[in-house]
Amino acid sequence: MNKLRFILAIAIGKILILFSRWIGNQGSNFPGKMARRVYPGILRELAARITGRIIIVTGTNGKTTTSNMLAQIINQTGASLVHNQAGANMIPGITTAFIAATGITGQKQFDYALLETDEANVPLLLKEVKAGLILITNFFRDQLDRYGELDYTVQVIREAVKGRGIDLILNADDPLSAHFQGLTAVxxxxxxxxxxxxxxxxxxxxxxxxxxxxxGQELQYQRYHYAQLGKYSCPGCGNHNPSPDFTGHGLVMHPAIELMVDDMLLSSPYQGFYNAYNIVAAVSAARLLGIEPRYIQKAIADFKPRAGRMESFTVNGRPNILILVKNPTGLNQSLAAVMENPAVKHLFFALNDQVADGRDISWIWDADIEAIETDRKIKQIVCSGIRSGDIALRMKYAGYPADQLIIKSNLKEGIEYVTSLEGDVSYILSTYTALFECRKILLSLQKRSGAPAGKVPVRG
Ligand SMILES: [Zn+2]
Structure with missing residues (x-):
């Protein structure tokens, strides 16, 4: 190891991290990329200073929420941790996270590294870091077109872990996660x-x-928990769900999530079955790391939804999740949360331009709305508020099909319409001055449809 180049690479990385923060850039791939040019083995060497386990979290949906929950649990114990941020989950971004955490000589030791990454990146990452634990949330086909066939991705991960001394944590309810042990000996x-x-x-x-x-035969499902996740068996070969080592049960979803994982009671301000899965996944990993229940319970209870308020209203038996949006970053996060949910869904977007909203609505053009184009589960978008036409135009430019766009400028008409559609969930996005009115309409619709009212806590 060339000590001088190693330290130089860290210094360059650290300067670039400071510089990108200074110019307000959150994307943190560049510093890691440049440091790797100076010293290609930098990630390998920094990762070798993890004294406990290196944990990789991957899967199609829920990896960001799951890894953030697990990070909060580990932090709760007082252990030290290197953790990459969502959006910087390829090798350069992970390298940046290590450089940001270490000292200028690169000698600092940490108890854990928690690395969130895309499925296709797992083999590359395993070449540089000695992972002890890999958690795979699920394999959903939706957003995987980037890498080709899902079966290929599953295959790639199997090959990458084969014969390694790794613990794998998998979703027992996902048929694509079955049979890993038989094929990999992990x-x-x-x-x-x-x-x-x-x-x-x-x-x-x-x-x-x-x-x-x-x-390859079509599976028979006894019941579905969520999307493709459920209890299944194969009429051809008898393949069925592996029996879980960690079992979620006693789930209550309203007004917020409460559930047991084995004999541990957990409550969370989060919403939705997919988040209940994220909780069970994070708790399972924490249990395998030997973390005491009191730390886990506290961290899950304190873990706040990232996309604003996320208050949920039940209308016609389905959740409608209210989210305040006011700038491009918040809108990007909200859309990421929407897309993380693989359910059949609708969006409602109320855009106002009063003083409290900001008179200039050009911020909607700075948000990465193009991302929704890949999510075919968004069945309709209802555009509402004073500037309903502008948000409709923005959606159309983002590539969203015009025939699934509806303009209903009146908030009440718009919300009544979106809550009447067939689907699993609606997301009600609103700027500040329309938010109170939207909430009032949702509360009255919830009351009218006979769902438990008045117990919905406001979070922010
Ligand atoms: Zn079979």
Whole structure:
């Protein structure tokens, strides 16, 4: 090891991190990339200073929420941690996270590293860091077109972990996570849900990912917990869910999530079944790390939804989640949360331009709305508020199909319309001056549809 180049690479990385913060750039791939040019082995060497375990969190949906929850649990214990941020989850971004955390000589030691990364990046990452634990949230086909077929991705991960001394944590309810142990000889731990009152016996989702990984026959589902996740068996070869090592049960979703994981009671201000899965995943990893229940319970209870208020209203038996949006960053985060939910969904967007909203609405053009184009589960977008036409135009330019865009400038008409649509969930996005009115309309619709009212806490 060339000590001088190593220290030079860290110094350059640290200067570039300061510089990109100074210019207000949150994207943190560049410093890591430049440091790697100076000293290509930098990630390998910094990762070798982790005294405990290196944990990788991957999967199609929920990896950001799950890894943030796990980070909060680890922080709660007082242990030290290197953790990359969402959006910087490829090798350069992960390198940046290590450089930011270490001292100028690169000698600082940490108890854990918690690395969130895309599925396709796992083999590359394993070449540079000695991971002890890999958590895979699920394999959903939706947003995977970037890398080609989902089955190929599953295959790539299997090959990458084969024969390594790693603990894998997998979703027992996801048929594509089955049979990993048999094919890789890696020790697999499974988490999943026991049968519960939110299950259904048929699915509204497309049928992808529903074939047996062993013999290819179509699976038979006894019940669906969520999307493709559920209790299944294969009529061809008898393949069925592995029995979970960590079981979620007793789930209550309103007004907020409450559930048991084995004998541990957890409550969270989060909403939605997919977040209940994220909690069970994070808790399973924490248990495997040997973390005491009191730290886990406290961290999950304190973990705040990232996209504003996320208050949920039940109308016609379905959740409607209210989110305040006021700038491009907040809108990007909100849309990321929307897209992280693989359910069939609708958006409602109330855009006002009063003084409290900011008279200039050009910020909607700075937000990365183009991202929604990849999410085919957003079935309709209802544009509302004083500047409903502007938000409709923005959506159209983002590539969203015009025939699924509806303009209803009147808030009440718009919300009544979106809550009447077929689907699993609606997201009600609103700028500041329309927010109070939207909330009032949702509360009255909730009351009218007979759902529990008045108990919905406001969070912010
Ligand atoms: Zn089979």
């Amino acid at each position: 020790h697999c731990w499974y988490y999943g849900f026991a049968p519960g009152s939110y299950d259904s016996y048929e699915s509204r989702e497309s049928r992808e990912g529903r074939y047996c990984v062993i013999c």
